[in-house]
Amino acid sequence: MIENEVLKNNVNKAEKQIQELSEQNRRSMDGLELVRSRSRFEQHEIDQLQNSNKRLLEGNKLLVERIQHLTSKLSEVDLRNKQYKQEIDLVHSQNNLDVKTLQSKIESLMQREACLKEELDQSWLLNEELMQELEEGTTIKPTKANKKASQTVPSTDPGFDTIDVCIDTMMERLQQINQQ
Numbered sequence: 001m002i003e004n005e006v007l008k009n010n011v012n013k014a015e016k017q018i019q020e021l022s023e024q025n026r027r028s029m030d031g032l033e034l035v036r037s038r039s040r041f042e043q044h045e046i047d048q049l050q051n052s053n054k055r056l057l058e059g060n061k062l063l064v065e066r067i068q069h070l071t072s073k074l075s076e077v078d079l080r081n082k083q084y085k086q087e088i089d090l091v092h093s094q095n096n097l098d099v100k101t102l103q104s105k106i107e108s109l110m111q112r113e114a115c116l117k118e119e120l121d122q123s124w125l126l127n128e129e130l131m132q133e134l135e136e137g138t139t140i141k142p143t144k145a146n147k148k149a150s151q152t153v154p155s156t157d158p159g160f161d162t163i164d165v166c167i168d169t170m171m172e173r174l175q176q177i178n179q180q
Helices: 001-138 144-150 156-177
Strands: none
Touching: 001 156
């Protein structure tokens, strides 16, 4: 009987251990299922992150291509701007030369105008003398005004020669009048 009791005790202990091991096994299986579920969730997140990374890499590649394109365009625009600046500088320097040339021509024309005014004044004086002599019936004598009025002032503008021609014509007519 003692042996039966000992065996019963051993059987009870073994059953308790089996129950405990079964409970531990069940908990382990639940834990394993939880780990598998968590692993599937994490794998899903990893897949999503990999897809996001792929899209980001493709986007980055497109951005790099766009940046290279824009850099190329920027270089072209920069080159054009340099060419425009050179053209502007050239036009500016030409304008400065044109202004200096115009100033020189204006000064020359102003000198010519002063000479012509002096000639015109002398012609008026000569004309008055001639008119007075015509009224008096005397002959025309060469005077300083006659000689000065018949001189031509050198000019680069052909339009100014017409005044000299007019003066010469007027002198010829006056000489014809004197001869009559």
